[in-house]
Amino acid sequence: MARHRKSRADEPTVYTVSAAAPGYVGAHRAEPDRRLPKRLAGVAVAVGIVTGAGAAAHAVTSGTLNPMAGGAEFGGLPDENVRTGKVETVHSVDLGSETARIIRQEQLTALHAFNQASGVAQSGYAARQQAAAEAAAKAAHEAAEARKSPTQRQVEAWAREAIAILAANGTPITEDSVDEIWTIVYKESGGNPRAINTWDSNAARGTPSKGLMQCIDPTFQAYKLPGHDDIYNPVDNIIAGVRYTYARYGGFDRHPGLASMLAGGGYRGY
Template structure:
């Protein structure tokens, strides 16, 4: 109690000061018991998520939230406090389930988004790279074709047409054989579909070789395809010549003329 006097003739005024108000210490507010755990839990979550370690991380692994133990991981609290056991547990909370689950969920979500973005970028790059490679190959092929003489381009057009017909009728051949057929035609007839050999042994027997691939009439009749009956027709002649080569030599790998060129002994008729 404190007493203060008023001027004389008046009653003293008495002021009463409470030593402690309920729920407060001095002039500072004290947290009610039921509020403190919530605030500590929120603090633990925020602190642990932001730093990736510290108090929340300690709580996740130990099941008990200790700000000093968590702070020690950042060098903010002397390790001696930890070693001497002077760290008091303020409040026991379970961060091992909900907080860890939230962190894992956010990490997985971020990882999935990153992987998706990376996959889209990678796929886009692969598509662009493939298109660029195909264009470069086409440009190179077009440039090579442009350098060829007109006569060669014409003959190779006949060869490709014959190859398509042969493949459709069961001959295992594709455009990889264009150069081989072109070489044979060059050596046999110099690209002349009306060429006739009048001096070799076949001519002496009365069956001269004819056309681009220099087929004799009996051979042409055996190896032609139905509907391709003209020995002087470039495509028909190529069809019969290729089928004869496959039947006798098993393909161009054993063609005597090509084998001779590869061995350096020169071309030999087939």
């Protein structure tokens, strides 16, 4: 600071300049060390929030969340050219490493929130798509079931029971074969468990075909399972007919009647 005292008329005016008070450099006021970090933290939070907002805006326009790009658009990143080190005055403040850390944390928070929101939206969309597909499949199944005759539904129930017994006894079969069994039964007996063929070559030899899958007695006896001895029992007859088909043809793929129909022809007995 400067002081002066008035001199007498014959003396020159005297000015006294004292040393600058601590904390002042030149004409600019320097921040005390203990107050600067707190001020910088406030600035950093504001800049970080703006940077996060910029990143979100950048994602909306570009489709990709880039915190650095968002920060640059809003001026939220420090200019590398002014990273000179020690802060001398308020007019040349460099946010420094602590401020950069806070800004980066804000950017990561914005990125996490964006990714989390995107993940929720995507999982929600996938769940709705899955639910719609399941509902459509269920509706189609119910419509197909409604078109079936009571006879077909009953035969398919017998077929499922026979399949479970066959699978438990070593036949490589699943419920996927219900349709094939129904087709054979429908073509052979019309779904009548007590059907008997009295006119074909087997009947002429004295061994008429019987039951759902029209097994002759020798074939039934050879391919039945223990405890399933009634040729007129729907489940027992299916068991013997399926085992015979697997033993002679290797499965339904080469069953004469099914193979002929698959090729566009008519059904053939087996």
